[in-house]
Amino acid sequence: MPGYPFRRPVAAVATLAALLPLAACSQASDAEQGGPTTITLSMQNPDVKTADPATWAIVEAFESANPDVDVEVSGQPVAEHLQSLSIAAQSDTLPDVFWVYKSNAEEMLAGDRLLDLQPILEEQGVIDSLPATTVEYFTSDGTVFGVPYQGLLTGLWTNTQVLSDHGLSTPTTFDELLQVAETLADEDVVTISNGASQSAFSVWQFLVWLDRFGFEEKMDGLLDGSESWENPDFVRMYEHIAELRDAGAFSSNVSTQTYQQAVDQFLQGEAAFLDAGVWAAGAIQDSEVAPDTTFWKGPTFSDGVGEQNIIMNVASAPLVVAKKVGEDEAKLDAVERFLGFYYSDEAQQLMVDNGQPPVTTYEPELDEKEQSVLKSALDAAREEGVSTPGTQPDLVFPVAVSNAIYDSIYGVIQDQLTPEEAAALVQRALDAE
Structure with a gap:
């Protein structure tokens, strides 16, 4: 990682x-x-x-x-x-x-x-x-x-067997993902495996969401102070995270679970999706869930801003x-x-x-059998019509601001911050810089 x-x-x-x-x-x-x-x-x-x-x-x-x-x-x-x-x-x-x-x-x-x-x-x-x-x-x-x-190629590793066992398929939109979360929560199955403890940086999927709500267009303004993180688009993004939380998408122990424990949860077949990147491909390949694992770039949003068919595949x-x-x-x-x-x-x-x-x-x-997991990620990155942002949002800011971004996302996931409070947390870090 x-x-x-x-x-x-x-x-x-x-x-x-x-x-x-x-x-x-x-x-x-x-x-x-x-x-x-x-x-x-x-x-x-x-x-x-x-x-x-x-x-x-x-x-x-x-x-x-x-x-x-x-x-x-x-x-x-x-x-x-x-x-x-x-x-x-x-x-x-x-x-x-x-x-x-x-x-x-x-x-x-x-x-x-x-x-x-x-x-x-x-x-x-x-x-x-x-x-x-x-x-x-x-x-x-x-x-x-x-x-x-x-390279930073990140997304949601997907256990298609977990989905099919509950009559579900890989979603494409946020509304479909929300329906998946509601269905799996009724069966006590984790939708997205994340871990906040000692690993608050492990929110890669939600960093992609920022791009689907106009981060690239706002980036220069955020850096020079002419744009606020408390803009309506970002607040709306945090609201969607809250919707997933309320639908029971995340593990009940997400606050005490580490990133590695989140990975283990997925490897044990206890979650439909794992928020991670290609660095997890080896561990998945060596596990029993490898034959059922594919890579998904994450949901599109009908109320998003700008290009939605994007995948995070950028330089680290x-x-x-x-x-x-x-x-x-x-x-x-x-x-x-x-x-x-x-x-x-x-x-x-x-x-x-x-x-x-x-x-x-x-x-x-690539060996299609021995590297099937990694191949699914590389194939997703090369899919026709998919584009990539210039960089991952957290990488353009000083460490204190990046940490605030992570904290804001996990704050909403853990129901410790409202969407408005989450946006304000990052803006305070930007103001301090």
Whole structure:
């Protein structure tokens, strides 16, 4: 489940302690003369090998093909990672390559701490293989400051057997989803499996809903303060979440259930839908519900705003490169080769083999039997007529605002906030920024 934040910042002492891995990374460039060149890769997972097998596989394959380069991988939970990076940026001790939120990256770029990647991407032939919208999204004032770490392809994993057992089929509209929820609630079956405990970020389906209520058109105004989150369209979206809640769509323990427990609930056949993304494909594939699982982009809304036939299939937070890398010829060469490999067809296939969609225009090879779950998600993304937004709504804001968005959605799901209060919560966070 890459790329999603813990909700609360860590204490200052913990933050200073968390700097140690980054400090070690900054010293690792002093490789012994004649030995391999070391580049540091700092990620948002404390155990990259286990939690992010796609990245780990790419690193191993790169090192195998480039024995003169050693990629030193480290990681921390998101909140600690971001705070460590913020302090490291101030002292110019950033890792060589690292994962970071777009908003944080733009702050580092303004502070002259990031390398312009356009020459590297052109030299390595990468830029033409990335979607133009992705390159544009990670460009500021003519500088390409980042490249997509992984893709965010999210939706509702659907257990068609649970639906058919109750005389139901996969809905297409919100009204149909509401009817499904009412029917399943009468049978004590969870409609959508979510978990708020320690995982308030796990509201991906409802972030897509924001786009179906005009987020893209409102985004610039929300960022510059000319538009309010308390607009009637967003309030109406929250009202639909409340309708689902009142229909009994969510688990009674949604407030104490974690994301992983929500996944387990779906894997055990106890829910019709799971709110997640492609990162859950592997676990589903290995479970008994795999033969009955398909991927659904979520409901359309008759009272929505703008395009409804959309799927969230966008670039996640970026990988960026510290500007100081450009001052070390050997290190710069190693980073150039690493990025060239990361976005090669070989590495993109490794992503797919480890349950992630490619972030380039590469057409992957899929085993229809062994990767049927992932294939259903990729097929949904390629469905004729479907479009994608430019980004996931929470990724364009500072962490405090993103957290407020998550809290607003779960606040309505748990009947702790009215739709109007939910919208006001996010607006207060925007005002504070």
